[in-house]
Amino acid sequence: MRLARISAAAVLGLITMMASAETAQEASIRKLVEARLGGDAKVDAVAKTPYAGLFEVRIGSDILYTDAKADYLFVGRVIDAKTHEDYTKARVDDLTRVKFSDLPLESAVKTVKGNGKRVIAVFEDPNCGYCKRFRHTLQEVDNITVYTFMYNILAEDSAVKSKNVWCSADRAKAWDDWMLNGKAPAAAPAGCSADPNAKIRALGEKLKVTGTPTIIFTDGSRIPGAVDAKTLEGKLASLK
Known part of the structure; x- marks a missing residue:
């Protein structure tokens, strides 16, 4: 051949x-x-x-x-x-393929737009400029569920910001407020100690996630970086 x-x-x-x-x-x-x-x-x-x-x-x-x-x-x-x-x-x-069903989605910030039928997971750091760019891109995409794993690898205060988001009454809103508008979440109350920061850090290292954002799709494939809406739509359309 x-x-x-x-x-x-x-x-x-x-x-x-x-x-x-x-x-x-x-x-x-x-x-x-x-x-x-x-x-x-x-x-x-x-x-x-x-x-x-x-x-x-x-x-x-x-x-x-x-x-x-x-x-x-x-x-x-x-x-x-x-x-x-x-x-x-x-x-x-x-x-580098990931078994999507094995991801601990309960430890992610969940955002649903439209019917939410299309699903992705994203590893993001709250201090990541490219992640913020990607969040703006997601504003252009409808009918999607996004599971955001707060992966704190860029700065010492990344874990603090992620914990504050996790301890917010509305995690999805708190995350978008920060990533899209620069509005910092309120400090976590003293009694909130169940944030998944350490678990997600270990997960990212196990999956060899070396940068943020990293997008993982339901077929187990991944795309690193802040892709544009056209690229994201094309990938989602290619999935069964």
């Missing part, structure tokens, strides 16, 4: 299947790469790819490539020159 006719999904399936049982050559490459990276480098898996004789080297959700002797490391994306399919992106998307 010519490479141009191999879809990203097919390539992904081949790599996943091959990675399930590491060969002696792949094990050897893994040890060589770890030695050449030095320090505490830990390669999670090595798998031969269907293109250009390269081997995929996976470190967490990061993908590198190497040759059969591990003499060279290639950092970047493998893109089919004829179909423009991005095989690396497809692979990373698969590695």
Whole structure:
């Protein structure tokens, strides 16, 4: 089969299947790469790819490539020159896929617009400018339910602001008041100590959420950054 006719999904399936049982050559490459990276480098898996004789080297959700002797490391994306399919992106998307039903939605701020049939989860920091931009974008989108996980990674007072929102009588309004209008929530009453800050911080780290906003969709895929309304609508429309 010519490479141009191999879809990203097919390539992904081949790599996943091959990675399930590491060969002696792949094990050897893994040890060589770890030695050449030095320090505490830990390669999670090595798998031969269907293109250009390269081997995929996976470190967490990061993908590198190497040759059969591990003499060279290639950092970047493998893109089919004829179909423009991005095989690396497809692979990373698969590695970072989230089981949406496992998300602790009870620990998120819930906002419903219109019929709320379309659902997303978003990791946001109250001090994140791009998150505020995305909240303005959401004003243009109807018939959506948004679960906001307050992910405090940018400033020391992020957790304080998130706790104040969580302890508000109307969390969704308090969050929008702050993110859209700069109106700070009232200080949390002394008796409010059940905010999920630590739980969400641990969740984000487990899911390798490295920046805010990060949008997670019901199919488990994610988009980092403040996408515009057209991009968001397009993604939502593509979901079953």
